[in-house]
Amino acid sequence: MQDDIPINTIDSPTVILELIYRLKIKDVMTTALITAKRTDTLRHIQALMKENYITGVPIAEDQRLLGIVSIDDIVTALDKGYIDDVAEKRMTRNVIVLEDDMPLSFAISYLNKYRYGRFPVLNKARELVGIITSKDVIRTLLVEINREVLRLEKKQSHTTPEDSAVRELQFTTTHYDFEGAGHASTEIKKALKELNLDPKLIRRIAIASYELEINQVVHSYGGTITCSIQGDRVIITAEDTGPGIENIELALQEGWSTANEWIRSLGFGAGMGLANTKRVSDEFTIESTAGGPTKVVSVIYLKQVKEQDE
């Protein structure tokens, strides 16, 4: 379709995928909202559109979304001769909305899936907080892609190939990319299986890597999961770029979680991730500062089997 945003939300280059999962709808939407009351006439709304160069006006009351009037509705009203009717009578009531917490990828698939030019955005309390159009999406993406390309160009000139004696596997994770979540752990598990390790050990390593991987997908801006297989131990290192943990002690407590409803409905965010990881580890360290990166290291010895698994 000609109006589609030509970005595939599943198999685009990693840099693009990271972008559209990292950015949230609230980072992209227009917050300077122009709304109308349900008692306003369509003629008044038409004037609003003309003045502000917009093509759709949400009808709201106390931040609650009641419906939407689009330019198509206005054209039809002029044609059928009811331009002086109040909005309430003619507005579209079943409005498809987005949530401000969702990743940008949702906006792209919605814009491509439904034939609407705009989607009102609600917050968790179901209050109308913004509106998003394909123009918003494209503008933000161009800015971000430029920044990303610049960063990659710089990075390329700095990296030097490194050699290490130990076997190392590294994977990147992306914020809110539940499609790709689990990939690192599955690959790590496959590599360990080839080494013919005790299945109980493999299970413990898999638990540590999966929990840390999901933590990054749910809570961080994205990061890397590294599995280093050394002679007598396996070291799983999870490093992200932020936003850091405010209170590590709380975060380690079983049942404590900052995950939102949407994440919980997927079966995550039970507040067991770090506790589970610590339980299966022989050595466990976590470093984090609020606003900074987080680094978690889980070491599992290959020689002795922890008692709980006997």
Place this chain on the structure above:
Amino acid sequence: MKISEVIRSLNTEVVQGQFEDTELEGAYTSDLLSDVMANAKSAGALITIQAHKNTVAVATLVNISLIIICNSRPIPEDMIEAAREEGVAIIRTSENQFMTSGRLFNLLGCR
């Protein structure tokens, strides 16, 4: 009891039927994936309503060989594909987790 026998006894829809027909060692009922990771038995069944790809990832990591989706939850195509790749069986029932757990409890002779 073999997975295939359990499936036959439950008499319900087979969503993904390509798997190694091993002995089922038990079952675990939970909708929290972290909880499944921590507590599910190896070579057991998972009774859940979490019908998405991540459930298969968790199942693979802790060696769960059969996923039972309750309450006739819709199952996305990418979940079925992932399960086929990993050889994890998926069946779906209209009953809830309590009823399904009860049936498995009896079938596997846990009494």
